[in-house]
Amino acid sequence: GAVVSQHPSWVICKSGTSVKIECRSLDFQATTMFWYRQFPKQSLMLMATSNEGSKATYEQGVEKDKFLINHASLTLSTLTVTSAHPEDSSFYICSAQRTGSYEQYFGPGTRLTVT
């Protein structure tokens, strides 16, 4: 159990366009999901915490109008990168926290390349 999927696994888009990334917990309910960004050879940087049915909480320095997060159900959260720029190119990883538990389980990540 505790499988998290993420779609797409990779995407290439042009500057100025928007990209939506989906994160799904397949076999458990997740009241809380997290979105991370990871640059090559670096640690995971938390971008925002997504709670089902409420607004996301963004970390300092993360633009909420640029990185739109929606947590519509207990198994789905989406991250939309709006008006993407080359500097947004990165590996985006979501994690889902099983309701009532500490454990977080990670999705496989989405590699975004903005040209």
Next chain:
Amino acid sequence: GENVEQHPSTLSVQEGDSAVIKCTYSDSASNYFPWYKQELGKRPQLIIDIRSNVGEKKDQRIAVTLNKTAKHFSLHITETQPEDSAVYFCAAIYFGNEKLTFGTGTRLTIIP
């Protein structure tokens, strides 16, 4: 907020030897400490975790120790194998905060 430091940043050990990675945390309220293994281009995988009411936990070749007084915890891998080569991240969290704070990672290389 919480700050987690991790050492060393890189570690090379001969196959069959043991590897130890150490982390320190700053917030005494932290009470859950997971360790993740991440292979290149893949997701972090939870390999072991420990809660603050336990001093040590073992799962086959992997063990984690926690010293709450000193606010540090360590990952121990015995009888290392080539497939243990990866980047390992420690993390800390306190219940109610929900947010994991990650260490900077250790790149472990097992030399055949």
